[in-house]
Amino acid sequence: MSTLSTYTNSDTVPTSSAHDDATISSPHAALAVLELSKRFGNRHALSNITFTLPQGAFLAVFGANGAGKTTLLRVLSTLLRPDAGSVRLCGIDVREQPEQARGTIGLISHNSMLYPDLTAEENLLFAARLYGVANPHERALEMLAAVELNHRRMDRVRGFSHGMTKRLAIARALIHDPELVLMDEPYSGLDARAMRVFDSLINQARQNRTFVMVSHDLEQGFELATHILLLAQGQVMAFGEKDRFALADFTQSYLQTAAVEMV
Protein backbone atom coordinates (compact mmCIF):
# COMPACT_ATOMS: atom_id res chain seq x y z
CA MET A 1 0.00 0.00 0.00
CA SER A 2 1.46 3.31 -0.93
CA THR A 3 1.06 7.03 -1.21
CA LEU A 4 1.31 9.12 -4.37
CA SER A 5 5.08 9.41 -4.17
CA THR A 6 5.39 5.66 -4.59
CA TYR A 7 2.61 5.42 -7.15
CA THR A 8 4.57 7.57 -9.48
CA ASN A 9 7.62 5.34 -9.52
CA SER A 10 8.29 3.08 -12.44
CA ASP A 11 6.83 0.01 -10.68
CA THR A 12 3.32 1.33 -10.68
CA VAL A 13 3.28 3.73 -13.58
CA PRO A 14 3.81 1.77 -16.76
CA THR A 15 6.26 3.23 -19.19
CA SER A 16 6.96 2.35 -22.79
CA SER A 17 9.81 0.10 -21.71
CA ALA A 18 7.45 -1.83 -19.47
CA HIS A 19 4.95 -2.18 -22.31
CA ASP A 20 6.83 -3.15 -25.39
CA ASP A 21 5.16 -4.00 -28.68
CA ALA A 22 4.66 -7.60 -27.63
CA THR A 23 2.63 -6.55 -24.59
CA ILE A 24 0.63 -4.01 -26.55
CA SER A 25 -0.31 -6.53 -29.23
CA SER A 26 -0.92 -9.33 -26.71
CA PRO A 27 -4.11 -11.20 -27.50
CA HIS A 28 -4.93 -11.15 -23.79
CA ALA A 29 -4.95 -7.34 -23.64
CA ALA A 30 -8.52 -6.15 -24.12
CA LEU A 31 -7.27 -2.59 -24.14
CA ALA A 32 -3.70 -1.50 -24.80
CA VAL A 33 -2.82 2.19 -24.76
CA LEU A 34 0.72 3.19 -25.73
CA GLU A 35 2.20 6.69 -25.38
CA LEU A 36 -1.09 8.34 -26.18
CA SER A 37 -1.04 12.13 -26.52
CA LYS A 38 -3.68 14.69 -27.40
CA ARG A 39 -3.37 18.46 -27.52
CA PHE A 40 -5.95 21.21 -27.83
CA GLY A 41 -3.99 24.20 -29.07
CA ASN A 42 -1.12 24.66 -26.64
CA ARG A 43 -2.75 22.64 -23.89
CA HIS A 44 -1.69 19.02 -23.45
CA ALA A 45 -4.91 17.21 -22.61
CA LEU A 46 -3.14 13.83 -22.60
CA SER A 47 0.63 13.23 -22.44
CA ASN A 48 2.22 9.84 -23.05
CA ILE A 49 -0.55 7.78 -21.51
CA THR A 50 0.39 4.11 -21.38
CA PHE A 51 -1.44 1.19 -19.79
CA THR A 52 -2.90 -2.19 -20.65
CA LEU A 53 -5.98 -3.98 -19.37
CA PRO A 54 -6.68 -7.70 -19.54
CA GLN A 55 -10.05 -8.99 -20.72
CA GLY A 56 -12.69 -8.73 -18.01
CA ALA A 57 -10.91 -5.90 -16.18
CA PHE A 58 -12.78 -2.95 -14.73
CA LEU A 59 -10.72 0.23 -14.79
CA ALA A 60 -11.77 3.19 -12.66
CA VAL A 61 -10.26 6.44 -13.94
CA PHE A 62 -9.93 9.21 -11.37
CA GLY A 63 -8.69 12.75 -11.62
CA ALA A 64 -9.69 16.32 -10.93
CA ASN A 65 -11.70 18.35 -13.43
CA GLY A 66 -9.51 19.01 -16.46
CA ALA A 67 -7.19 16.08 -15.72
CA GLY A 68 -7.95 14.52 -19.11
CA LYS A 69 -10.39 11.77 -18.10
CA THR A 70 -13.12 12.59 -20.60
CA THR A 71 -10.56 13.26 -23.35
CA LEU A 72 -9.10 9.80 -22.70
CA LEU A 73 -12.56 8.26 -22.95
CA ARG A 74 -13.30 10.12 -26.18
CA VAL A 75 -10.03 8.98 -27.73
CA LEU A 76 -10.69 5.37 -26.65
CA SER A 77 -14.16 5.56 -28.17
CA THR A 78 -12.71 6.85 -31.52
CA LEU A 79 -14.67 10.11 -31.23
CA LEU A 80 -11.35 11.99 -30.96
CA ARG A 81 -8.22 11.29 -32.95
CA PRO A 82 -5.03 11.18 -30.89
CA ASP A 83 -2.06 13.30 -31.97
CA ALA A 84 0.40 10.53 -31.12
CA GLY A 85 0.46 7.05 -29.69
CA SER A 86 -1.72 4.06 -30.27
CA VAL A 87 -4.82 2.39 -28.88
CA ARG A 88 -5.62 -1.26 -29.46
CA LEU A 89 -9.03 -2.63 -28.58
CA CYS A 90 -9.05 -6.42 -28.53
CA GLY A 91 -6.01 -6.35 -30.80
CA ILE A 92 -7.55 -3.87 -33.27
CA ASP A 93 -5.64 -0.63 -33.83
CA VAL A 94 -8.23 2.16 -33.64
CA ARG A 95 -6.23 4.43 -35.95
CA GLU A 96 -5.74 1.82 -38.66
CA GLN A 97 -9.12 0.08 -38.38
CA PRO A 98 -11.46 2.57 -36.71
CA GLU A 99 -14.63 1.06 -38.17
CA GLN A 100 -13.77 -2.42 -36.92
CA ALA A 101 -12.85 -1.03 -33.50
CA ARG A 102 -16.15 0.87 -33.19
CA GLY A 103 -18.14 -2.36 -33.27
CA THR A 104 -16.49 -3.45 -30.02
CA ILE A 105 -17.25 -0.24 -28.08
CA GLY A 106 -20.25 0.83 -26.05
CA LEU A 107 -20.17 4.37 -24.67
CA ILE A 108 -22.25 5.73 -21.81
CA SER A 109 -21.55 9.46 -21.80
CA HIS A 110 -23.10 12.57 -20.28
CA ASN A 111 -25.28 12.79 -23.40
CA SER A 112 -28.00 10.21 -23.73
CA MET A 113 -27.54 9.98 -27.55
CA LEU A 114 -31.30 9.43 -27.74
CA TYR A 115 -33.86 11.15 -29.98
CA PRO A 116 -36.49 12.82 -27.78
CA ASP A 117 -39.18 12.59 -30.49
CA LEU A 118 -38.80 8.84 -30.90
CA THR A 119 -40.20 6.31 -28.46
CA ALA A 120 -37.97 4.25 -26.17
CA GLU A 121 -38.43 1.21 -28.41
CA GLU A 122 -37.77 3.16 -31.61
CA ASN A 123 -34.54 4.55 -30.17
CA LEU A 124 -33.27 1.08 -29.28
CA LEU A 125 -34.43 -0.40 -32.60
CA PHE A 126 -32.63 2.38 -34.46
CA ALA A 127 -29.35 1.63 -32.64
CA ALA A 128 -29.76 -2.15 -32.94
CA ARG A 129 -30.36 -1.94 -36.69
CA LEU A 130 -27.39 0.38 -37.23
CA TYR A 131 -25.12 -2.09 -35.44
CA GLY A 132 -26.59 -5.02 -37.36
CA VAL A 133 -27.83 -6.80 -34.24
CA ALA A 134 -29.56 -10.11 -35.00
CA ASN A 135 -33.30 -9.97 -34.17
CA PRO A 136 -33.19 -6.25 -33.37
CA HIS A 137 -36.79 -6.14 -32.16
CA GLU A 138 -36.29 -8.95 -29.66
CA ARG A 139 -33.01 -7.43 -28.48
CA ALA A 140 -34.65 -4.02 -28.01
CA LEU A 141 -37.42 -5.59 -25.89
CA GLU A 142 -34.84 -7.56 -23.91
CA MET A 143 -32.86 -4.41 -23.13
CA LEU A 144 -36.03 -2.47 -22.25
CA ALA A 145 -36.89 -5.21 -19.76
CA ALA A 146 -33.35 -5.15 -18.37
CA VAL A 147 -33.59 -1.43 -17.60
CA GLU A 148 -37.19 -1.82 -16.36
CA LEU A 149 -38.70 0.39 -19.02
CA ASN A 150 -40.80 -2.11 -20.96
CA HIS A 151 -44.00 -0.51 -19.63
CA ARG A 152 -42.92 2.80 -21.24
CA ARG A 153 -41.64 1.38 -24.52
CA MET A 154 -44.21 3.18 -26.67
CA ASP A 155 -43.69 6.55 -24.97
CA ARG A 156 -41.58 9.32 -26.45
CA VAL A 157 -38.28 9.91 -24.68
CA ARG A 158 -39.12 13.62 -24.39
CA GLY A 159 -41.51 12.80 -21.56
CA PHE A 160 -39.01 10.70 -19.60
CA SER A 161 -37.46 11.72 -16.28
CA HIS A 162 -33.68 12.13 -16.08
CA GLY A 163 -33.27 8.73 -14.42
CA MET A 164 -35.41 6.98 -17.05
CA THR A 165 -33.50 8.68 -19.87
CA LYS A 166 -30.24 7.56 -18.30
CA ARG A 167 -31.46 3.97 -18.01
CA LEU A 168 -32.52 3.98 -21.65
CA ALA A 169 -29.15 5.48 -22.63
CA ILE A 170 -27.45 2.57 -20.86
CA ALA A 171 -29.64 0.12 -22.77
CA ARG A 172 -28.72 1.87 -26.02
CA ALA A 173 -25.01 1.70 -25.26
CA LEU A 174 -25.17 -2.04 -24.52
CA ILE A 175 -27.61 -3.05 -27.28
CA HIS A 176 -24.88 -4.48 -29.54
CA ASP A 177 -23.22 -6.40 -26.70
CA PRO A 178 -19.92 -4.47 -26.84
CA GLU A 179 -16.68 -6.03 -25.61
CA LEU A 180 -15.43 -2.74 -24.16
CA VAL A 181 -17.81 -0.50 -22.21
CA LEU A 182 -16.71 3.10 -21.66
CA MET A 183 -18.60 5.07 -19.02
CA ASP A 184 -18.27 8.76 -18.21
CA GLU A 185 -19.56 9.31 -14.68
CA PRO A 186 -22.43 6.87 -15.22
CA TYR A 187 -23.86 7.33 -11.72
CA SER A 188 -24.27 11.08 -11.91
CA GLY A 189 -27.90 12.11 -11.69
CA LEU A 190 -29.19 8.58 -11.13
CA ASP A 191 -31.94 8.02 -8.58
CA ALA A 192 -31.83 5.00 -6.24
CA ARG A 193 -33.82 2.81 -8.61
CA ALA A 194 -31.72 3.72 -11.61
CA MET A 195 -28.56 2.99 -9.58
CA ARG A 196 -29.86 -0.45 -8.64
CA VAL A 197 -30.79 -1.20 -12.27
CA PHE A 198 -27.43 0.04 -13.44
CA ASP A 199 -25.50 -2.03 -10.87
CA SER A 200 -27.47 -5.10 -11.85
CA LEU A 201 -26.75 -4.49 -15.55
CA ILE A 202 -23.06 -3.98 -14.91
CA ASN A 203 -22.86 -7.17 -12.80
CA GLN A 204 -24.60 -9.15 -15.54
CA ALA A 205 -22.38 -7.65 -18.22
CA ARG A 206 -19.06 -8.07 -16.40
CA GLN A 207 -18.27 -11.56 -17.61
CA ASN A 208 -15.71 -11.35 -20.41
CA ARG A 209 -16.28 -7.62 -20.90
CA THR A 210 -13.84 -4.86 -20.14
CA PHE A 211 -15.01 -1.66 -18.50
CA VAL A 212 -13.47 1.78 -18.27
CA MET A 213 -15.32 4.10 -15.93
CA VAL A 214 -14.52 7.76 -15.30
CA SER A 215 -15.65 8.77 -11.85
CA HIS A 216 -15.21 11.30 -9.09
CA ASP A 217 -16.62 8.90 -6.52
CA LEU A 218 -13.54 7.12 -5.17
CA GLU A 219 -15.43 4.71 -2.91
CA GLN A 220 -17.76 3.57 -5.64
CA GLY A 221 -14.91 3.32 -8.12
CA PHE A 222 -12.83 1.21 -5.73
CA GLU A 223 -15.80 -1.05 -5.08
CA LEU A 224 -16.33 -1.83 -8.76
CA ALA A 225 -12.79 -1.69 -10.11
CA THR A 226 -10.13 -4.30 -10.66
CA HIS A 227 -7.68 -1.62 -11.85
CA ILE A 228 -7.16 2.03 -10.93
CA LEU A 229 -5.84 4.91 -13.03
CA LEU A 230 -5.17 8.36 -11.62
CA LEU A 231 -4.68 11.22 -14.07
CA ALA A 232 -3.43 14.73 -13.36
CA GLN A 233 -2.76 17.38 -15.98
CA GLY A 234 -3.08 14.78 -18.72
CA GLN A 235 -0.47 12.46 -17.25
CA VAL A 236 -0.66 9.11 -15.52
CA MET A 237 0.04 9.63 -11.83
CA ALA A 238 -0.80 6.09 -10.84
CA PHE A 239 -1.90 2.90 -12.52
CA GLY A 240 -2.19 -0.65 -11.30
CA GLU A 241 -4.40 -3.36 -9.89
CA LYS A 242 -6.73 -2.17 -7.19
CA ASP A 243 -5.19 -4.40 -4.54
CA ARG A 244 -2.00 -2.34 -4.72
CA PHE A 245 -3.78 0.75 -3.42
CA ALA A 246 -5.33 1.59 -0.08
CA LEU A 247 -8.44 3.75 -0.42
CA ALA A 248 -7.46 6.13 2.40
CA ASP A 249 -3.97 6.77 1.00
CA PHE A 250 -5.29 7.00 -2.52
CA THR A 251 -7.91 9.54 -1.46
CA GLN A 252 -5.18 11.69 0.07
CA SER A 253 -3.10 11.46 -3.12
CA TYR A 254 -6.15 12.22 -5.23
CA LEU A 255 -6.80 15.37 -3.22
CA GLN A 256 -3.16 16.40 -3.68
CA THR A 257 -3.40 16.04 -7.45
CA ALA A 258 -6.70 17.91 -7.42
CA ALA A 259 -5.02 20.77 -5.57
CA VAL A 260 -2.20 20.82 -8.15
CA GLU A 261 -4.80 20.85 -10.95
CA MET A 262 -6.49 23.90 -9.41
CA VAL A 263 -3.20 25.81 -9.26
Add this chain to the structure above:
Amino acid sequence: MAGRPSAFAHYRILIGKDLRREFRSKEMLSSMGIYALLVLIVYGAALAQTERAFDILQMSGGLFWALVIFTSLLGLNRSFAAEKEQGSLEGILLVPMDRSVIFLAKASSNLLFLLIVEIITLPLFYFFFLTLTTPAPSSWLLIAPVFVGTLGIAGVGTLLATITANTRGRDVMLAVLFIPLIFPLLYACAAATSAVLIGAGDFMQTFSVSLALAGGYDLIMILIGWALYDFVISA
Protein backbone atom coordinates in the same frame (compact mmCIF):
# COMPACT_ATOMS: atom_id res chain seq x y z
CA MET B 1 -24.67 -9.92 -34.25
CA ALA B 2 -26.22 -10.60 -37.64
CA GLY B 3 -23.28 -9.02 -39.46
CA ARG B 4 -22.52 -5.48 -40.44
CA PRO B 5 -25.32 -3.89 -42.49
CA SER B 6 -24.53 -2.66 -45.99
CA ALA B 7 -24.05 1.04 -46.75
CA PHE B 8 -27.49 1.05 -48.35
CA ALA B 9 -29.04 -0.51 -45.23
CA HIS B 10 -27.39 2.17 -43.07
CA TYR B 11 -28.72 4.82 -45.48
CA ARG B 12 -32.26 3.45 -45.18
CA ILE B 13 -32.08 3.25 -41.37
CA LEU B 14 -30.76 6.83 -41.05
CA ILE B 15 -33.24 8.34 -43.49
CA GLY B 16 -36.09 6.38 -41.87
CA LYS B 17 -35.16 7.84 -38.51
CA ASP B 18 -35.03 11.40 -39.93
CA LEU B 19 -38.44 11.05 -41.60
CA ARG B 20 -40.08 9.49 -38.55
CA ARG B 21 -38.62 12.14 -36.25
CA GLU B 22 -39.57 15.06 -38.50
CA PHE B 23 -43.08 13.91 -39.39
CA ARG B 24 -43.69 13.45 -35.68
CA SER B 25 -42.20 16.74 -34.44
CA LYS B 26 -42.70 18.80 -37.66
CA GLU B 27 -39.92 21.00 -36.33
CA MET B 28 -38.25 21.75 -39.67
CA LEU B 29 -41.35 21.63 -41.85
CA SER B 30 -43.43 23.97 -39.71
CA SER B 31 -40.65 26.49 -39.16
CA MET B 32 -39.69 26.56 -42.86
CA GLY B 33 -43.33 26.68 -43.97
CA ILE B 34 -44.23 29.56 -41.67
CA TYR B 35 -41.05 31.44 -42.60
CA ALA B 36 -41.76 31.01 -46.34
CA LEU B 37 -45.29 32.32 -45.86
CA LEU B 38 -44.00 35.35 -43.97
CA VAL B 39 -41.46 36.10 -46.72
CA LEU B 40 -44.26 35.94 -49.30
CA ILE B 41 -46.31 38.40 -47.25
CA VAL B 42 -43.32 40.75 -46.99
CA TYR B 43 -42.73 40.46 -50.75
CA GLY B 44 -46.39 41.26 -51.34
CA ALA B 45 -46.31 44.33 -49.10
CA ALA B 46 -43.05 45.59 -50.62
CA LEU B 47 -44.04 45.07 -54.25
CA ALA B 48 -47.59 46.34 -53.85
CA GLN B 49 -46.24 49.91 -53.90
CA THR B 50 -44.85 49.49 -57.43
CA GLU B 51 -47.50 47.37 -59.13
CA ARG B 52 -47.70 49.35 -62.36
CA ALA B 53 -44.06 50.26 -62.68
CA PHE B 54 -42.61 46.87 -63.62
CA ASP B 55 -43.41 43.43 -64.94
CA ILE B 56 -43.50 40.98 -62.03
CA LEU B 57 -42.84 38.10 -64.43
CA GLN B 58 -39.33 39.43 -65.08
CA MET B 59 -38.53 39.27 -61.37
CA SER B 60 -40.41 36.18 -60.31
CA GLY B 61 -37.55 33.71 -60.86
CA GLY B 62 -35.19 35.71 -58.65
CA LEU B 63 -37.83 36.32 -56.02
CA PHE B 64 -38.69 32.65 -55.83
CA TRP B 65 -35.06 31.57 -55.41
CA ALA B 66 -34.38 34.22 -52.77
CA LEU B 67 -37.34 32.77 -50.89
CA VAL B 68 -35.97 29.22 -51.26
CA ILE B 69 -32.45 30.19 -50.12
CA PHE B 70 -33.57 31.98 -46.95
CA THR B 71 -36.08 29.30 -46.07
CA SER B 72 -33.55 26.51 -46.56
CA LEU B 73 -31.01 28.27 -44.33
CA LEU B 74 -33.49 28.06 -41.50
CA GLY B 75 -34.19 24.38 -42.14
CA LEU B 76 -30.54 23.38 -42.54
CA ASN B 77 -29.64 24.92 -39.21
CA ARG B 78 -32.44 22.98 -37.56
CA SER B 79 -31.50 19.69 -39.22
CA PHE B 80 -28.34 19.45 -37.11
CA ALA B 81 -29.74 21.10 -34.00
CA ALA B 82 -31.83 17.96 -33.45
CA GLU B 83 -28.76 15.74 -33.83
CA LYS B 84 -26.82 17.79 -31.30
CA GLU B 85 -29.62 18.07 -28.72
CA GLN B 86 -28.79 14.85 -26.82
CA GLY B 87 -25.46 14.06 -28.49
CA SER B 88 -27.28 11.78 -30.94
CA LEU B 89 -24.77 12.51 -33.68
CA GLU B 90 -22.02 11.00 -31.49
CA GLY B 91 -24.18 7.92 -31.14
CA ILE B 92 -24.18 7.58 -34.93
CA LEU B 93 -20.43 8.28 -35.16
CA LEU B 94 -19.78 5.36 -32.79
CA VAL B 95 -21.38 2.93 -35.23
CA PRO B 96 -19.00 1.04 -37.53
CA MET B 97 -20.14 2.50 -40.83
CA ASP B 98 -18.96 4.59 -43.78
CA ARG B 99 -19.48 8.14 -42.55
CA SER B 100 -20.19 9.40 -46.07
CA VAL B 101 -23.48 7.52 -45.75
CA ILE B 102 -24.43 9.91 -42.94
CA PHE B 103 -23.96 12.78 -45.41
CA LEU B 104 -26.06 11.13 -48.10
CA ALA B 105 -28.85 10.26 -45.67
CA LYS B 106 -28.95 13.72 -44.10
CA ALA B 107 -28.78 15.46 -47.50
CA SER B 108 -31.59 13.22 -48.80
CA SER B 109 -33.87 13.96 -45.87
CA ASN B 110 -33.09 17.68 -46.15
CA LEU B 111 -33.89 17.49 -49.89
CA LEU B 112 -37.21 15.85 -49.17
CA PHE B 113 -38.20 18.41 -46.51
CA LEU B 114 -37.19 21.33 -48.76
CA LEU B 115 -39.18 19.88 -51.67
CA ILE B 116 -42.25 19.49 -49.45
CA VAL B 117 -42.00 23.15 -48.42
CA GLU B 118 -41.54 24.19 -52.06
CA ILE B 119 -44.59 22.16 -53.13
CA ILE B 120 -46.60 24.16 -50.60
CA THR B 121 -44.91 27.47 -51.41
CA LEU B 122 -45.08 27.38 -55.23
CA PRO B 123 -48.89 27.60 -55.49
CA LEU B 124 -48.87 30.38 -52.88
CA PHE B 125 -46.18 32.20 -54.85
CA TYR B 126 -48.30 31.84 -58.00
CA PHE B 127 -51.38 33.07 -56.16
CA PHE B 128 -49.61 36.09 -54.65
CA PHE B 129 -47.64 37.28 -57.68
CA LEU B 130 -48.53 35.56 -60.95
CA THR B 131 -52.33 35.65 -61.06
CA LEU B 132 -52.33 39.22 -62.45
CA THR B 133 -49.92 38.32 -65.22
CA THR B 134 -49.66 35.55 -67.81
CA PRO B 135 -46.79 33.07 -67.37
CA ALA B 136 -45.62 31.36 -70.58
CA PRO B 137 -46.98 27.88 -71.46
CA SER B 138 -43.49 26.55 -70.78
CA SER B 139 -43.90 27.39 -67.06
CA TRP B 140 -44.36 23.73 -66.13
CA LEU B 141 -40.69 23.23 -66.97
CA LEU B 142 -39.74 25.08 -63.78
CA ILE B 143 -40.02 21.70 -62.05
CA ALA B 144 -36.53 20.94 -63.40
CA PRO B 145 -34.65 23.95 -61.95
CA VAL B 146 -36.61 23.63 -58.72
CA PHE B 147 -35.45 20.03 -58.30
CA VAL B 148 -31.86 20.58 -59.46
CA GLY B 149 -31.52 23.74 -57.36
CA THR B 150 -32.97 22.11 -54.26
CA LEU B 151 -30.67 19.12 -54.71
CA GLY B 152 -27.62 21.41 -54.68
CA ILE B 153 -28.91 23.41 -51.73
CA ALA B 154 -29.47 20.19 -49.73
CA GLY B 155 -26.02 18.83 -50.61
CA VAL B 156 -23.97 21.97 -49.97
CA GLY B 157 -26.15 22.97 -47.03
CA THR B 158 -25.77 19.62 -45.29
CA LEU B 159 -21.99 19.75 -45.59
CA LEU B 160 -21.81 23.34 -44.31
CA ALA B 161 -24.36 22.74 -41.55
CA THR B 162 -22.12 19.91 -40.31
CA ILE B 163 -19.10 22.23 -40.31
CA THR B 164 -20.92 25.03 -38.50
CA ALA B 165 -22.89 22.85 -36.06
CA ASN B 166 -20.18 23.14 -33.39
CA THR B 167 -19.32 26.81 -33.97
CA ARG B 168 -20.44 29.74 -31.89
CA GLY B 169 -23.14 31.70 -33.71
CA ARG B 170 -23.75 28.83 -36.11
CA ASP B 171 -26.84 30.47 -37.68
CA VAL B 172 -24.81 33.40 -38.96
CA MET B 173 -21.81 31.26 -39.80
CA LEU B 174 -23.90 28.96 -41.99
CA ALA B 175 -25.32 31.94 -43.90
CA VAL B 176 -21.87 33.50 -44.34
CA LEU B 177 -20.46 30.28 -45.82
CA PHE B 178 -23.58 29.09 -47.63
CA ILE B 179 -24.61 32.12 -49.68
CA PRO B 180 -21.25 32.75 -51.44
CA LEU B 181 -20.82 29.04 -52.13
CA ILE B 182 -24.34 28.58 -53.47
CA PHE B 183 -24.19 31.73 -55.65
CA PRO B 184 -23.42 29.96 -59.00
CA LEU B 185 -26.33 27.57 -58.42
CA LEU B 186 -28.65 30.39 -57.40
CA TYR B 187 -27.73 32.37 -60.52
CA ALA B 188 -28.23 29.39 -62.85
CA CYS B 189 -31.54 28.33 -61.28
CA ALA B 190 -32.93 31.88 -61.25
CA ALA B 191 -32.01 32.23 -64.96
CA ALA B 192 -33.61 28.89 -65.87
CA THR B 193 -36.76 29.64 -63.85
CA SER B 194 -37.17 33.13 -65.34
CA ALA B 195 -36.59 31.79 -68.85
CA VAL B 196 -39.45 29.27 -68.66
CA LEU B 197 -41.82 31.66 -66.88
CA ILE B 198 -41.30 34.45 -69.43
CA GLY B 199 -40.90 32.14 -72.44
CA ALA B 200 -39.65 34.89 -74.75
CA GLY B 201 -37.14 34.51 -77.60
CA ASP B 202 -34.80 31.54 -77.47
CA PHE B 203 -35.72 30.72 -73.90
CA MET B 204 -34.95 27.02 -74.30
CA GLN B 205 -31.30 27.86 -74.96
CA THR B 206 -31.04 29.87 -71.72
CA PHE B 207 -33.02 27.22 -69.87
CA SER B 208 -30.90 24.26 -71.00
CA VAL B 209 -27.54 25.99 -70.50
CA SER B 210 -28.51 27.20 -67.04
CA LEU B 211 -29.86 23.80 -66.09
CA ALA B 212 -26.69 22.09 -67.30
CA LEU B 213 -24.59 24.50 -65.22
CA ALA B 214 -26.72 23.84 -62.16
CA GLY B 215 -26.55 20.08 -62.70
CA GLY B 216 -22.76 20.20 -63.07
CA TYR B 217 -22.51 22.26 -59.90
CA ASP B 218 -24.64 19.72 -58.03
CA LEU B 219 -22.55 16.81 -59.21
CA ILE B 220 -19.25 18.43 -58.21
CA MET B 221 -20.45 19.68 -54.84
CA ILE B 222 -22.14 16.43 -53.86
CA LEU B 223 -19.00 14.48 -54.79
CA ILE B 224 -16.92 16.90 -52.70
CA GLY B 225 -19.35 16.50 -49.81
CA TRP B 226 -19.21 12.71 -50.10
CA ALA B 227 -15.41 12.70 -50.20
CA LEU B 228 -14.88 15.23 -47.39
CA TYR B 229 -17.59 14.22 -44.99
CA ASP B 230 -15.57 11.77 -42.91
CA PHE B 231 -12.94 14.45 -42.32
CA VAL B 232 -15.52 17.20 -41.69
CA ILE B 233 -17.60 15.25 -39.22
CA SER B 234 -14.57 13.90 -37.36
CA ALA B 235 -12.93 17.31 -36.98
